[in-house]
Amino acid sequence: MKALRVRRRPPGHGESGTPSRVWEVPRRALRERRGHLVRLLCWSFAEAAPSFAAGQAIAHALDDGFAAGRPLTGLGWLGVLAAAWLVGALGARQGLLALAGIVEPFRDELLRHVVDGTLHRAAALGTRPDNAAVARLTRQVELARDAFGSVIAVVRSFLFSVTGVVFGVLTLMGAVLPLVLLPLAAGLALFAISLPAMARAQRTLILAEERTAASLAGVVDGLRDVTACGAEERVAAAAGLDVERQARAARALARLTAVRTVALAIGGWLPILLVLVAAPALVRQGATAGMILGTLTYVAQSLTPALGGLVQGAGVNGVRLMTALQRISATSARPPATTGDAGPPPGSALRLRGVRFAYGPGADPVVGDLDLAVPDGDHLAVVGPSGIGKSTVAALVAGVLRPDAGQVLIGGVPVGELGPAALRRARVLIPQEAYVFRGTLRDNLAYLADDPSQADLDRAAEAVGMVELAGRLGGYDDEVDPGELSSGERQLIALTRAYLSPARLVLLDEATCHLDPAAEARAEEAFAARGGTLIVIAHRLTSALRARRVLVMDGNRAQVGTHEEMLAASGLYRDLTGHWDGTGHAQVRTPVAGLRHTSR
CATH class of the missing domain: 3.40.50.300 (P-loop containing nucleotide triphosphate hydrolases)
Known part of the structure; x- marks a missing residue:
């Protein structure tokens, strides 16, 4: 773990839409790790090299090489594509190292928030810290860490891939660009509209999982007493209700995730269909086979995977991040100050x-x-x-x-x-x-x-x-x-x-x-x-x-x-x-x- 720095900040608020210091943690993780963020963006240019080079290399390899009877030229362009993939692989590796420099301090800060809030609540209430609650929140911290890293990775990859595709299509044949961008915008809009509902469903599922875990833990701890009292059926029925609630929440979330598939179909696969349907008209406008194949390569090899990663990453991990931060904020916030906190400190007698x-x-x-x-x-x-x-x-x-x-x-x-x-x-x-x-x-x-x-x-x-x-x-x-x-x-x-x-x-x-x-x-x-x-x-x-x-x-x-x-x-x-x-x-x-x- 990286060095843990302790900072005192104003207490946050709860989960009901009001500001909370835990929501500042992701922004601060990006703001305070500018060096790692700059390195991540720089290596992202290298990682996006195949996104720009793929369509160009395929188009020129076909039009200027194999179709023109110059196989060496075609192989040369394919070599350019191979080199771009090597550069992309190096960029991906270095980008992950820079990403770790952002994500790990973010995890450490959340852990400090959990421990700080738990200890202060125990001190205020005069009770021992709730170790089980800390364990559950620590799991939420790990989920938030993984989700935060995934969201950064997929958003960065999507933005750079789309940028590479746009420039690549423009250099091949600008008339094709609306066929690519309009369905992409529609798919993104549908996906964005569905996000709040998915966040609510994900939160409901997490709460149901926690209730089920607490219920089953209580059953296991008191199993001997349950058996001695002959209360097996009653306890099983009560635990079964929690399991059924969790199952219903999981089914509701599964139904909403179908929207992601529709958004991906519209934004990622519809452009391919539109380009193929428009191919005769494009040929009459001077498009070559290499240009059309290069455009399809851009969409199929760069745009569709990037959109799929964004839909999966933001739709699943983004929702998990929002939900985990809400849970951490609501259950580990410091208690409000009591009247004993007001006014000057007492004397030392x-x-x-x-x-x-x-x-x-x-x-x-x-x-x-x-x-x-x-x-x-x-x-x-x-x-x-x-x-x-x-x-x-x-x-x-x-x-x-x-x-x-x-x-x-x-x-x-x-x-x-x-x-x-x-x-x-x-x-x-x-x-x-x-x-x-x-x-x-x-x-x-x-x-x-x-x-x-x-x-x-x-x-x-x-x-x-x-x-x-x-x-x-x-x-x-x-x-x-x-x-x-x-x-x-x-x-x-x-x-x-x-x-x-x-x-x-x-x-x-x-x-x-x-x-x-x-x-x-x-x-x-x-x-x-x-x-x-x-x-x-x-x-x-x-x-x-x-x-x-x-x-x-x-x-x-x-x-x-x-x-x-x-x-x-x-x-x-x-x-x-x-x-x-x-x-x-x-x-x-x-x-x-x-x-x-x-x-x-």
């Missing part, structure tokens, strides 16, 4: 009230009755043994997980009431395994920002410590291959991306664990000086020393305070830092206000 969370019904809570207040501008480090729930707290604050009980508030607004856009502006979470996608370094860094300037990028890279890596990668506009980056390099890119984001609440969930201590310190100090609230899930205890306050999670309780307060209050924290009071006894715990936590 964080509050957890009685938050409880467990991974599954009946499981012991990982987080139980957690109360925590983190004021705007605070710098908090979260420490504790592995698996104690530190990353779970970060996910709850970020809105990735929803608490079973209690509330998480950012800037006084419950996280569940923030729409996707407002949540993105309010907080940014960087996990341990940083995500870098294929695309330019600039695309990766600017993904969460609002069109950052070059100076913004430079400032962020300098602050986080990514300048050397940016230079090693060739600058902001060079492509990034995630597979060639180390874990630490991916973390530096993700940290710079977060630094550029508008979010004032930053959550670093062991986001510097693959950096050396000096690089980690530089990154954390950059975020602390950036403004807003910083919460660090500590990988090293040095993160706690840099923080203003420390949250210690030990499974039985959670305590928060400064480094010195935690040394006095938490035996676990003293164990982690290696400090004891020298007597072998734990010091008396000093109560710390602002936090209460119990865990079972």
Whole structure:
């Protein structure tokens, strides 16, 4: 797959005739791949060489060669035709390569649209992404890719072939041209009139296929229960209705496709009949046998196949493309913005009230009755043994997980009431395994920002410590291959991306664990000086020393305070830092206000 570039665009609309960004994808694929499009058009001239040379070569081979008693001249003209076919074959090969350069990015863009819409809808609804829906839409993407390439190929071939035929017939005998062009225009008109009905029928068939697939999948998944309940006949009848609907839709589409055959007969075969009927009159006007045979060659060898390809390609693949884009647009569009998306982003003050969370019904809570207040501008480090729930707290604050009980508030607004856009502006979470996608370094860094300037990028890279890596990668506009980056390099890119984001609440969930201590310190100090609230899930205890306050999670309780307060209050924290009071006894715990936590 080619490099995938992520771009943020205004949300599209639905399928009911209103504009949708998915309909812009084909136009953008052509507009942004002008180089490949120019190469495609240039090689199309070479591919169309036989369309122009065929009639000329046949006419001259007959009139000037074999009929005139000069067989070598006739063979020479046939050699010209053979050379034209070789040139055409080369043009066809190179044209396909140029076409791939247009079609593959088109497929990638559609896939991004599907994944983007699915993830945003899941985030807005608080549900898991519908994997089955993604699979169905991915099939539509593949259909759209194949159909898009086919439509470009057949339209280009038709236009160049018709152009070659027109010039060829004009050079042979211009009086024949109306006999060719008038039936062609009538066939094209009939075909164009039938296209909307075929598009509707094709869409109906696709919907019926999806219903049948979903129905049968449900039957297969519940087959044991169906058999146990003795509901075989009822379930079979229900599934049979879906199958019958699909069959009716397929028959309706088949009836409409008969129009294509009529259009092809009028535009492709009627000209041959008209030329043959008009042959005596053409001979009286001075036409030779070679001219008439050359004209028939143009029609039969170039025009009719080109029209057949157009009718088949546009009639089948064009309709499939329209239908697939409609389905992708309607079912993968981002949800409308909620009221939580309106207005300025909330502040960065964080509050957890009685938050409880467990991974599954009946499981012991990982987080139980957690109360925590983190004021705007605070710098908090979260420490504790592995698996104690530190990353779970970060996910709850970020809105990735929803608490079973209690509330998480950012800037006084419950996280569940923030729409996707407002949540993105309010907080940014960087996990341990940083995500870098294929695309330019600039695309990766600017993904969460609002069109950052070059100076913004430079400032962020300098602050986080990514300048050397940016230079090693060739600058902001060079492509990034995630597979060639180390874990630490991916973390530096993700940290710079977060630094550029508008979010004032930053959550670093062991986001510097693959950096050396000096690089980690530089990154954390950059975020602390950036403004807003910083919460660090500590990988090293040095993160706690840099923080203003420390949250210690030990499974039985959670305590928060400064480094010195935690040394006095938490035996676990003293164990982690290696400090004891020298007597072998734990010091008396000093109560710390602002936090209460119990865990079972």
